[in-house]
Amino acid sequence: MANAIEAPASTTAEGPTSHTLNQAAGLAKLREDFPHEQIQHLPRLKCGACRDSRTGVCENPRHAKQECKECGNYVSNWHLHLDYVGHAELTNRLLDADPLWDWEPMALDQHGLPLFDNNGGLWIRLTVCGKTRLGYGDAQGKKGPNAVKEAIGDALRNAAMRFGAALDLWAKSDLREAQTEHAKTAEDDGIVSPRPSARERQEAPERGASKERPAGGQASAQGTDDDPLPRLVGQYQDKQVWENPLALEQIRLEGKKLEVSARSVQGPPPDNAWTTFDLLLTTRINELKAAKGGDTGRSAA
Known part of the structure; x- marks a missing residue:
């Protein structure tokens, strides 16, 4: 009598197996x-x-x-x-x-x-x-x-x-x-807030503040949680951005779009003088253009 040969197990079993179920649960x-x-x-x-x-x-x-x-x-x-x-x-x-x-x-x-x-x-x-x-x-x-x-x-x-x-x-x-000078990608190890924390927004304008604070109801760099001004100020305070007229112009135009151009901000050391956001950046842009032999007769606008 011939020996019976057992049929191989099907490799196309219908429905999920215990292995695939455990695998899916583990990955989940x-x-x-x-x-x-x-x-x-x-x-x-x-x-x-x-x-x-x-x-x-x-x-x-x-x-x-x-x-x-x-x-x-x-x-x-x-x-x-x-x-x-x-x-x-x-x-x-x-x-x-x-x-x-x-x-x-x-x-x-x-x-x-x-x-x-x-x-x-x-x-x-x-x-x-x-x-x-x-x-x-x-x-x-x-x-x-x-x-x-x-x-x-x-x-x-x-x-x-x-x-x-x-x-x-x-x-x-x-x-x-x-937020940072050196851009990171998703291959790094975390997440950041799109703007400084509430405590940073409250305290940053107070440190090293000039006594020549504007009066007459002018807005300062301090703002609410939805205020874009602290973020823009943090961008142009970066050392490399402050030396780049194109980057400053982009920030200035974004400030104009977000309607913060007339807001008061504090200038860089050593004067720390208060002026408007737009005037501070316009003046700095013209200074950089003049240093590079550019046309200082035209406004950055």
């Missing part, structure tokens, strides 16, 4: 929002001169260092915050999604250790619920053993973002381009 777990208490705040200087300074603060008295009540760092008050999830919190979420998750470097060096590229960055493969995606991390200029751990953690956050982990903290990271 990664997409869940992180609790507020697990989100940390990283200060990022908005002023280019502060970032370039060895002490982390420029000569502008309004940018003086103080302890930040939000992030707890002793830093120039002219900063914003990047919200991010730390290594421990992300690892816990990965374990919740898949207890057997794993990662490996894309390449190894001659000693069998993870290979870093010429930029000090590390490419990795992150595998969760049987799915593998790539990630890249670096140590933000740090050196030594802690730099290696920092790069690994950064690479895990970057790769986990491909699965949707903390995606809400990444989605608006391009807003930093309008």
